Amino acid sequence: MASDTSTPKHASPAGAGGDDGDLLVLDDVQAGYGRAAMVLRGLTIRVPASTVVCLVGPNGAGKSTVLKVASGLLKPASGKILVGGKDVTGQGPQQMLGSGLAHVLQGHSVFREMTVQENVMLGAYSLRDKAQIAERVAFVQNLFPIVGERWKQLAGLLSGGQQKQVEFARSLMVSPKVVLLDEPSMGLDPKTTTKVFEQVVRMRDAGVAVLLVEQNARRALETADIGCVLDLGRVHITGPAPELLADPQLSELYLGGRPGEVKADA
Template sequence: MLELKGVVAGYGGGDVLKGVDLVVEAGTITCIIGPNGAGKSTVLKVISGLLRPRRGKVLFEGEDISGWPPARVISRGIVQVAQDRSLFPQMTVRENVRLGGYTLRDRSLVERRLAEVEELFPIVRERAHDRAGNLSGGQQKLVEFARGLMLDPKVVLLDEPSMGLDPRTMRTVFESIRTMHAAGRTVLLVEQNARSGLNAAHRGVVMENGVVRLVAPAHDVLAHPEIGELYLGGATRPA
């Protein structure tokens, strides 16, 4: 349903992506792994419209969406949750989540979605009136997920959701990823913490130096001797 064809993109002088070909199947959780600087996050930015590809195409449900501004990509049902902390720290949790529905014209729909999202992520209701900046890292990540779901997206792009989280919180976060997927959404996830990411995913994508090296079922990637040695061997962090 989501397809990248020969995408070249970068910032300033150099190209970070040097011809990326990738297909994300509908209804799957796909996890991109790879070393630092491989271009994992850049792939997400090209899809969400934060970065215009220099060459190549991004196709979604057969439509060429390459170079669309983020607002337009969102309207097609693709939502990205940014790396690191991306809440508006001075606003309350509820304001943050409500802003997730910024592009919706129908105010009553926003309130309905808010209720649904609060159901899925109880923290949104519990801490509704707290400033988002006062929440812990893991709590903020969950609120970010909640905000992303306000548009009831078809595809969720997650940029290193486990970054900076302790193991317990990380487990909650990955459970939430499965919850999102259970509702029929396609999830494309970038993970530095490759083992946890692949454990949660159906398909694994290995990137290196701006190109896709390998696409395979997640457990195959986990079991792949060479990959294991390269990216998973050292990464024996608890998952």
């Protein structure tokens, strides 16, 4: 298996590459939950425009911590966070949202006793221009047709996959540069999971960059453009997702089986 200093030929060392097209950069970040509990140890990740980047790795590698740092829920001990080239290190969640980062949290965050419209409009609370709000509503309804079709219905009447689309729509109301997705398939059956990942691709194709953490690593890499393998709080390997999927060593250690093998319950 490749190490930090010896990676497969297709892979790039952590932080390699990157240019003016990077919408989100975590540069040499250290972060954790107290001085003695550093989870991220000099981590560098780049998210280019109109790209899905997924983070995979064992439990405890720091995947969800990356999203917390990027969204401002957890301040880094050191390192920088750049959004669209602007240094936003140390900003809180509200400021990060204003800088162009939207965070769809793990689990279901739809308010079941509210309508789809009311849920989506929560994402527009900071907007004042009625024309802008109308434009964003039209955008999300076009991107996620079920949102428009069920606009006046109670969100609790929707299926789990449909509720996830409502969450996605809400996150897009403020025109974010990057959407952070934490375990979007959690609690969903395989068929619904497939549909959810199709919606992730639709977001990317609409010009939104996505940083994805997902329990189903193989399915995430099948959806993503770029994969980053995290281990012990660092990016161990990063490269094109199809190439990472095809690597037998990575598949054995991190994906639970042979390259191309998708389990029936995946």
